[in-house]
Amino acid sequence: MxxxxxxATTPMSSLALETYYRVATDFFANSRSLHNNGLESDDVLSISRKTIADALHVDSSEVYFTGSGSEATFLALTGLAFAHQSKGKTIITTEGEHHSVQQAMTYLKEHGFIIKFAPVNEYGQVTVESLRSSLTSDTILVSIAHANSEIGTIQDLELLGNLLADNGILFHSDCVQTFSKLPIPTDILTSASITAHKCYGPKGVGAAYIDKDTPWTPFLHGTTHETSFRAGTVDVPGIAAFAAAVDEYLxxxxxxxxxxxxxxxxxxxxxxxxxxxxxxxxxxxxxxxxxxxxxxxxxxxxxxxxxxxxxxxxxxxxxxxxxxxxxxxxxxxxxxxxxxxxxxxxxxxxxxxxxxxxxxxxxxxxxxxxxxxxx
Known part of the structure; x- marks a missing residue:
C-alpha cells in the first residue's frame, strides 16, 4: 500500500520510536514524584519542553503538554475565553475550522458566548478587511487555523494578528498542519495548538502555547499537572519521542x-x-x-x-x-x-x-x- x-497522521520516525522505548524503560517514573526516579523523569520532561518551545520560538514556561492537538485547542480556547469574559463575550472564527475548534465553539456558545464567523474568499482565506468588518466592541478572541486541513490554504497570520493586536483582541491559531514544517509567527499569536503525530512523533501527545503575559483559566480546577492546564499523569516517554521527532525533522x-x-x-x-x-x-x-x-x-x-x-x-x-x-x-x-x-x-x-x-x-x-x- x-x-x-x-x-491525517504520519508514521513515527525510527528516532522517535527508539526514544520512546528508552525513556519508557529508563525514565518511567511519574514526573511529579519527589524521589530520584521522579526527578530524572522531570528532567527529561523539561528538556523535551525546551525542544518544543525552541521550535516555536517561545519560552518553555509557555508550553503545556496535552493528550492531543484537539485537546490543546479546546483547553486553550476555553481557558482564554473564560479568563477574559468580563471584557466581552464575542469570539470570531471561520466555518472551515477543524472539528476541535468547532467543538470548543459549541461548548462556549452553550456557556453564553457569542460565536461569529468571519467571511472567507474563494480560497478560504480571511482577509484583513473581512476580519475588520467582523469585529465588534466586545470581541475578545479570534481563532483562525494557520492552514486548512481540507484544502491546504495558508492564512496570513501576521497581517491578521497585527489588526487584532491593535484592537487588544486575543489570537489563537490551530497550527497542527504547519508545526515543524512551516514558520509559525508566535510573536503575533496569543496561543497556538500543535500535535506530535503530524510530524513523525507518537499519537496521543499534543501541546498548547499560551503567551506567558496572558491570563487563562484551567478547565478542570484543582489539578496540578502542567501548571493546572491539564489533569492526568504526564506521558513523559511520548513527549520525549515528540521532541526527538521535532529535533530530527526541523x-x-x-x-x-x-x-x-x-x-x-x-x-x-x-x-x-x-x-x-x-x-x-x-x-x-x-x-x-x-x-x-x-x-x-x-x-x-x-x-x-x-x-x-x-x-x-x-x-x-x-x-x-x-x-x-x-x-x-x-x-x-x-x-x-x-x-x-x-x-x-x-x-x-x-x-x-x-x-x-x-x-x-x-x-x-x-x-x-x-x-x-x-x-
Missing part, C-alpha cells in the same frame, strides 16, 4: 517542503488542462505537500475506495470527520454546492513519498477517470 495521507523541513512541493506540481501538471479536475485552495499560499482535488461528477469517497483498491491510501478530508456524512464545511464556506463539496478528496505527501509513487498515482487516477467516465 502506498501511503498518501500524511495530513533541520530538513525546508528542503523537504521544496521536494514535496515539486511532487505536488507533478500532479497539477498532469491534470491542470483537464476541465473535469478542480484543484481547491490557494494556488501558492498553501501547504506544499497537500492537494485538495475534485473530479466533476465523481464523489470523493468513490475515488478514495477505488484508489484503496488499487493500492493507494488517500482521504476525503479531515480524518477527525470520519463517519460524518456531511460535506466538508470548508468547501461550503467558499461557495461550493453540497454535491460539489462531496467530490473533494485529499492527497498528502510526506517523508516516504517518492517521485515514482507519484507518477504511478497519476496513471492510476487517469485509469479510474477513464473507467468511470468512459473517456
Amino acid at each position: 502506498i501511503y498518501f495521507d500524511y495530513s 533541520p530538513i523541513a525546508e528542503q523537504e517542503m521544496k521536494r514535496l512541493g515539486n511532487l505536488r506540481q507533478l500532479v497539477i501538471d498532469a491534470f491542470c488542462d483537464d476541465k473535469r479536475f478542480v484543484f481547491e485552495g490557494h494556488p501558492t499560499d498553501r501547504l506544499p505537500f497537500h492537494i485538495g482535488l475534485r473530479i466533476k461528477g465523481i464523489e470523493g469517497q468513490f475515488i478514495l475506495l477505488e484508489c484503496n483498491r488499487k493500492g493507494f491510501a488517500i482521504s476525503t478530508g479531515s480524518a477527525c470527520r470520519v463517519g460524518d456524512s456531511q460535506p466538508p464545511r470548508t468547501l461550503l464556506s467558499i461557495g461550493r454546492k453540497k454535491e460539489e463539496a462531496h467530490e473533494l478528496f485529499r492527497i498528502t505527501f510526506g517523508r516516504g513519498t517518492t517521485e515514482e509513487q507519484v507518477l504511478h498515482f497519476i496513471e492510476t487516477l487517469k485509469q479510474i477517470v477513464v473507467q468511470f467516465k468512459g473517456v
Whole structure:
C-alpha cells in the first residue's frame, strides 16, 4: 500500500520510536514524584519542553503538554475565553475550522458566548478587511487555523494578528498542519495548538502555547499537572519521542517542503488542462505537500475506495470527520454546492513519498477517470 495521507497522521520516525522505548524503560517514573526516579523523569520532561518551545520560538514556561492537538485547542480556547469574559463575550472564527475548534465553539456558545464567523474568499482565506468588518466592541478572541486541513490554504497570520493586536483582541491559531514544517509567527499569536503525530512523533501527545503575559483559566480546577492546564499523569516517554521527532525533522523541513512541493506540481501538471479536475485552495499560499482535488461528477469517497483498491491510501478530508456524512464545511464556506463539496478528496505527501509513487498515482487516477467516465 502506498501511503498518501500524511495530513491525517504520519508514521513515527525510527528516532522517535527508539526514544520512546528508552525513556519508557529508563525514565518511567511519574514526573511529579519527589524521589530520584521522579526527578530524572522531570528532567527529561523539561528538556523535551525546551525542544518544543525552541521550535516555536517561545519560552518553555509557555508550553503545556496535552493528550492531543484537539485537546490543546479546546483547553486553550476555553481557558482564554473564560479568563477574559468580563471584557466581552464575542469570539470570531471561520466555518472551515477543524472539528476541535468547532467543538470548543459549541461548548462556549452553550456557556453564553457569542460565536461569529468571519467571511472567507474563494480560497478560504480571511482577509484583513473581512476580519475588520467582523469585529465588534466586545470581541475578545479570534481563532483562525494557520492552514486548512481540507484544502491546504495558508492564512496570513501576521497581517491578521497585527489588526487584532491593535484592537487588544486575543489570537489563537490551530497550527497542527504547519508545526515543524512551516514558520509559525508566535510573536503575533496569543496561543497556538500543535500535535506530535503530524510530524513523525507518537499519537496521543499534543501541546498548547499560551503567551506567558496572558491570563487563562484551567478547565478542570484543582489539578496540578502542567501548571493546572491539564489533569492526568504526564506521558513523559511520548513527549520525549515528540521532541526527538521535532529535533530530527526541523533541520530538513525546508528542503523537504521544496521536494514535496515539486511532487505536488507533478500532479497539477498532469491534470491542470483537464476541465473535469478542480484543484481547491490557494494556488501558492498553501501547504506544499497537500492537494485538495475534485473530479466533476465523481464523489470523493468513490475515488478514495477505488484508489484503496488499487493500492493507494488517500482521504476525503479531515480524518477527525470520519463517519460524518456531511460535506466538508470548508468547501461550503467558499461557495461550493453540497454535491460539489462531496467530490473533494485529499492527497498528502510526506517523508516516504517518492517521485515514482507519484507518477504511478497519476496513471492510476487517469485509469479510474477513464473507467468511470468512459473517456
